[in-house]
Structures are given as C-alpha cells and as structure tokens.
Amino acid sequence: MHLPSDLIVSCQALEDEPLHSSFIMSKLALAAYQGGAKGIRANSKEDITAIKQEVSLPVIGIVKRNYPGSDVYITATRIEADELLASGCEVIAMDATLAKRPAESLEELVHYVRSAAPHVELMADIATVEEAVRAEQLGFDYIGTTLHGYTANTVGKKVYHDDFSFLKEVLSSVTAPVIAEGNIATPEMLKRVFELGVYAAVVGGAITRPRDITRTFANELQNARTNSR
Template sequence: MTVLDTIRGRLVVSCQADPGEPLDDPAHMVALARSALRGGAAAIRAQGLRDLRALRAALPGTPLIGLVKDGTCGVYITPTLAHAEAVAATGVEIVALDGTRRPRPDGLSLAETVARLRARHPDVLVMADLAEAADGYAAVAAGVDLVGTTLSGYTGGAVPQDPDLALIGALAEALPVPVVAEGRINTPEQAAAALRHGAHAVVVGTAITRPAVVTSRFAAALVTSPEMS
C-alpha cells in the first residue's frame, strides 16, 4: 500500500507550534502526534527539521508530510530547493512546498525545484500548497504528486472564516492528482464536507493541536456573551 493509499479518505493531523509557544519542543510534537494517531489520524504533517527528525525517529511507520517555514509572508513554505532537500533528508514520505505561481526566493521555477529534488530523492512525493485553481494546473504541469488547499485565503486580503470547499471541489474535478483539503477546517462536519467535495484526505491542525488558539476562541465567546454585559 502506498502512502497515498494510506491517507485516502482519512484524517491527517498537522502538529506545529510557532517559535516561543509552550509546545515548541520536539518532545511535545511527538506527544501530539502520538495522541493524534491514537485518535485515528492516518498521517502527520509537521514543520521544522528538528521536529521532523524527532517525529521520524519516534514514529517509523507513520507517513509524514514535512515542510519548513522561512518567514511569515510571501513564499515561505519550503520556499527553496535547499529547503526541500533538507526536508527530504529527514526521511519524510511527502515534502510540502509553496505551489503558487509567485516567484520563488532562489529564482527556480516550481518545475525546476521538483525535478532537482526528485533527482536527489527519487522516492519522495511532492505536495504543492495552493491558493487558487490556476495554481493547481501549473503545479500539475510542474510534476507534483498531490496538491493541497493550504494557502487559499492567505495570499492577500481578508482571511475567510470557513474552508474553501469550492476550491477543493474545483481542483478535485479538474486535476489528475489527489487533492488534500487544508485550511480553516475547524469541525468534524467541515472535514466530512471536504471529503464530499472530492478531497483525497483532510488535514486539520489548529482545531486539534493548537490549544492556545482553541482556548482563546472559547474565552472570547464568553467575554462577548450577552450574559456578561
């Protein structure tokens, strides 16, 4: 069974913490991942070479989608070939990178990045994180193995509240590669809706593995409740 078969119709949990957060530690990421797997996740998405190495050592049989973040805006998800090669060297099955049509920091095209990465790591799969449908067509032409809706709503303008089900459906209908739903999926119902729209798998992060963010939502709801006025 291939890694794509393993995650088909299943949940992938994103285990990530921003620098300075209480959970920003490889041991915590491993614990989060183990909890997610116990709850039924089929794979883990994570970022940062330190955490990826720790996860690979602790979870040798678990499919990992790996990436690194360099910055917080523009092309920052595995933005260069060097980043992608470093991620692949940690032993992940899938390298996730920015798959938008924006210029990449190292001047390479997405197709050049994919080809050079495969030349050194022929067994790794490449996942393109997209913002819009046109990105998907270009990413497939560049030779990626799967795409995700990770960057929908995050490349300019106000960030929507709900997952981009329309983009998931459009990509699933038009592209010959698996489409992974990711981004603002905050409830089990939204995850199930993503599958109904054609997603191959569903990635959930914040709603499961970011307790500070989840707590803040509950706290804010209580502060703004009519009973508090």
C-alpha cells in the same frame, strides 16, 4: 502512494508559541496517532526526526523560513528541500503559488527533488485554481488547498466558504489527488470534504493548537458576557 486516503493531523508550533519543541511535537503526533490520524504534517527537520522516533505514520514535511523580497516561506529553496530529504519524511510539501520565489523557480525545485529522491512524493500548497492546474502539469503527487486565504490575491478567503466552493473548483479542475487543508475546524467539516471527493484532509489548529482553541472558548464567553450587559 505514501499517504492514505484519510485524516492527516498537522503538528506544528512556531517559535512564538508555547508548545514550540520537537519533543512536544513528537508527543502531539503520538496523541494524534492514538486518536486515529493516519498521517502527520510537520515543520522542520528536527520536529520530523523526533516524530518519526515516536510514530510510524507517513509524514508530510515542510520547512517554514522567511526570505527577504519573497512571500514564499514553505519549503522555498533547495536548502529546505535538502533538510527535508535528510529528515526521512515521505512527502515534501512546498509553496506552489505564483508568488515571486527567493531562489530557484518552482519547476527547478521540483526537478531537483525528483532527481535527488525519486521515492519521495511532492505536495503542492496552492491558493488558486490556476496554481492547482499548473501544479498538476508539473507532476505533483498531491494538490493541497493550504494557502487559499493566505496569499496577497486570496487574503481573507476561506476554504470552507459557500460549502467549500473553492475546493469544488479545484476538484473539478485537476485529476491529481486533492488534499483539503485550511480551517477544517469540526468533524462535520471533515466529513463534508470527503463527501465532496478529496483524497485526504489535513486538520491542524482545531486539534493541535491549545492556545488558539482556548482563545475561541474564552472569546465566546467574553462576548456572551458583553452582550448580556
């Protein structure tokens, strides 16, 4: 397996974020590596290429792109898959939900990548237990809880609710390696998901989004001042 059973850090910044830059993402990846991360998740061929010049860690690659008439935006079509194959990432993650897709079916996209690059592993970003089971049937190498809470039928839900009850359901429903991803905000939460039996865990915003981290501190201070009046 390309991914170690350990901490993977997501190094991403969208166009509306201050750190949007392949150079900056490469340095974030280096910082994550120096801090003990054993893998990186990154968005876009450009960012992955820059990261691979900086660290030798395995990379879960995605391409986020919106398509009209579809809610699928993580590695949605062959176009994004080809970009990732050219990036040299070891693992390609893709939306594996039941949402309407903009082009190929999920089965067709999996077959395309398997045929084009048998050495590249696949990670299914799912939102429900049903989707996790289907992803395993399609032969995904890893199943991630990435999209739980971000799809129309799971909006507002969190992976960590009720002591990770959703994660427990996924773990009991599939035998493929499960990757915990989504709102893992503290070292204690990271420890807990490994206790529950995940293969690996992806931590993103709690480590690599300083604007959001700062906002958390600032909001807490503002709330304290408001409540003291």
